[in-house]
Amino acid sequence: MRIAFLSNVVYPFVTGGAEKRIHEIGTRLAADGHEVTVYGRHFWDGPEVITHDGMTLRAVAPSAELYTDDRRSITEAIDFAARVARPLRRQLNQHKHDLVDVSAFPYFPIFSAALAGVGTDTPVVTTWHEVWRDYWEEYLGTLAPFGKAVERVTAHVPQYPVAVSGITADRLAGIGPTRESIEVVPNGIDVEQIRTAPRPAENERFDVLFAGRLIADKNVALLLEAFDAVAAEHDATLGIVGEGPELDRLKRQAQQLEHADRISFLGFLEEYEDVLGHMRAADAFASPSTREGFGITFAEAMAADCTVIAADHPESAADEVIGDAGYLVKPTADAVASALDRALAGERPSGDPLSRAERYDWDSVAQQAATVYERALAGKW
Template sequence: MKVAFIYDCAYPWVKGGAEKRIYEIGKRLVMRGHEVHFFCLKWWGGENKIQRDGIYYHGVGGKVQLYKNGKRSINEALYFGLKTFTGLDDDFDLFDCQQFPYFPCFSSRIHSQFKKIPLVITWHEIWGDYWYKYLGKKGFLGKMVETLTTRLTKHHIAVSEKTRQDLLNMGIDNIELIPNGADLKKIKKIEPSSLESDVIFAGRLLKHKNIDILIKAISILKKEYPDIKCIIIGEGPEKENLKGITRQLNLEDNIHFLPFLGYDELIAHMKSSKVFVLPSTREGFGMVAIEANAAGLPVITVDHPKNAAKDLIEDNKCICKLSSIEIAQKISELLNSNKIHTFYKNYDWNNITKKIEKYYRTLNG
């Protein structure tokens, strides 16, 4: 098969769940004999079209700022939607367009109809009424675009059971559940980092990730564990604010900020830590939770209706309210316990790739 993935951000230049999903599935499809193309913004230098790990990357437009005032840029979404419309210049067996940032789904739909190519939309989360919180009064536009996107094709993939249920509640059926995963064999081979820590977080530094709550939890724990060490890995619009909170709470010796790291280095830091905390109130899946658990860590996350990561964790003792006090209590319990509840084993990228390959084939007869 000749498959085209469509998304504005591309791994390894931009690190996030959707980017990693396309990369991991894409390179495995190549190894299984398929031709894989990825249409995205041009995050690299040099030619507009390059090949990496067998995947053909097409830079349909120059890289632009993803966030404005801490929120995803609407101009960037419109820009990539337009560039997608003019950039899908080849014949494929199918398009797999990620739902975000919506407008490329409409461009892909036009190409799909004109060339009679199946269009799959992969859904990482449904925002629904959250749009009003994100955009205020303009939220109705976001919600309308999201709803219209569900009507562009009959072929939908949901990366989590929560997202599948949300789509069903919107009147969409014919949804294939194909989750995200982790490279379990690779994780097993990576050695721990020499930089040890007690608590670790990794991800984009955005408001809904609630890393400020984690920092306040570390401040509480410092009374019981004066030398507690926490590593926060990632970049994002909240970084300077988080560093400011760290200084205000006199935690410079306890909390260490690191930029986004290569995959091996990230896993190495996880393996040299004791507890992974994901205090996010909005996760379409929570791939990093799978990776942390596969690296041998218990994972703490919060009980929130928009947090699909909580569905991964079968041990309710690791799920708590969004509260610095409760998170501190959970961390303390786990630091004093050797019990690690594992849930990662069903999320191997090799098996997930076989599942999506089988699904793609049903669309091509």
């Protein structure tokens, strides 16, 4: 197969979940003999077209700021979509690609792919990491109707939709394609890399760990309260990895807690393996997030043989990812504290986290993606 990915950001030059997924799937498909091209912004040094890890990277736009006031820039997304349409159209007219895979967010490149493919019968596969629906009101405020409208219109563009979880597929079906037409291909992890990541020094380890963007939906404030309730009994420490708009408020909250001296904010860790090492060293990984389109940190923590504590919530895919290999609790301080108490006492979930994590290894995910692409090409979706 000759596969084209559209992504304004390209891993490892920009690090994030969607672009990492493309990199991990793309490099494995390229190693299997498929021809893989990634269209993106020019975030790397050197010429606009390079070969990297077996894939062709083709810059169709210069590098640009992705965020405005801590929100993804709409103008950047529109600019990339406008710039990618013409070069992709040329390549499709020359039959250089059999299939195009576009990350659904930030939406506009999907329209570019659809227009570029007119008259070529090139399947457009879309990968949906989340479907926001009412979350647009929190994210955009008075501009929420614009976000909702773009998301809904995008869902109705002719496409072969892929969701990263069942809950994301269900949400997508609520605004566009039928549930039966949506394939689920989860996000992935490198199990071997996680299991061999070096642990931090003894004096830098934490009994409980959180890793993620510090936003309201992650409910780190709730975790701080829950941890404070059990910290003394277990002589425990809490490490919080990540940055975000909630950071200052969370630090102020932590300073008011009885066991503030047991809580450390580690910020954003540049080296991914440092995060994995902290997971391997911790007894529990706790993230009572109430909104997760997938929840990659849960899979990573399970591969690190860490007891996972997550929120059981209708807007979170945590139950799909964890199953019986972790603790799913109500998103309340008391429920999280109870789960922390069990984990810190050495109690383990009924399922095996290591075995559960295996299903999300990138090798398995890449095989699933290849099968989906073959079905789209054969018209057997």
